[in-house]
Amino acid sequence: MEKELNEYDFIVSKTDTRGNITYANESFIKIIYAKESDILNKPHNIVRHPDMPKAVFKYLWQQLKARKEVYAFVKNKTFDNGYYWVFANISVSYDLNGNIIGYYSVRRKIGKRAKELIISLYKKMIEVEKSKGVDESWKIIEEILHKENKTYNEFIISIQDLK
Numbered sequence: 001m002e003k004e005l006n007e008y009d010f011i012v013s014k015t016d017t018r019g020n021i022t023y024a025n026e027s028f029i030k031i032i033y034a035k036e037s038d039i040l041n042k043p044h045n046i047v048r049h050p051d052m053p054k055a056v057f058k059y060l061w062q063q064l065k066a067r068k069e070v071y072a073f074v075k076n077k078t079f080d081n082g083y084y085w086v087f088a089n090i091s092v093s094y095d096l097n098g099n100i101i102g103y104y105s106v107r108r109k110i111g112k113r114a115k116e117l118i119i120s121l122y123k124k125m126i127e128v129e130k131s132k133g134v135d136e137s138w139k140i141i142e143e144i145l146h147k148e149n150k151t152y153n154e155f156i157i158s159i160q161d162l163k
């Protein structure tokens, strides 16, 4: 069963440097239908949905390690066997000396057009991942970025629409 976010919802979580959840806001806990104790200190892939291409997460972690923020469309699973789509911004958290102390993500409702586009894109990527691997799957994204002359974040933002 798909769960829809309201237009005013923000789903927030924070992780340590290894991706273990250190904080989840009420909207996050509510939509995944979990108790806070089910997810705190657990790896964030606890909500990973099999429809998500591996290449997207590989890119995410490369960018985060390079101290760059990433926008992404993400499908997550819930504890009551549902799923939901979000438009996410994932970013780096620093201490006062500039050391990375963790990461955080703020997400909101995915746009209608973005969802249609991303569902078919991720489907293609997953097929390629099964036959040719993660690097070939990422090339599908690179081709789009080349054609549109956009960075990854620019492309993701350009297809998000809430109308």
Ligand SMILES: Cc1cc2nc3c(=O)[nH]c(=O)nc-3n(C[C@H](O)[C@H](O)[C@H](O)COP(=O)(O)O)c2cc1C
Binding pocket: 013, 014, 015, 019, 043, 044, 045, 046, 047, 048, 049, 052, 057, 074, 076, 090, 091, 103, 104, 105
């Ligand atoms: C702040 C932050 C938030 C994340 N949020 C999600 C999320 O909502 N869903 C998800 O599947 N992965 C999320 N990830 C990525 C996971 O850490 C992980 O890379 C991903 O689920 C793939 O898991 P796997 O490498 O074990 O297959 C997040 C990572 C960070 C740093």
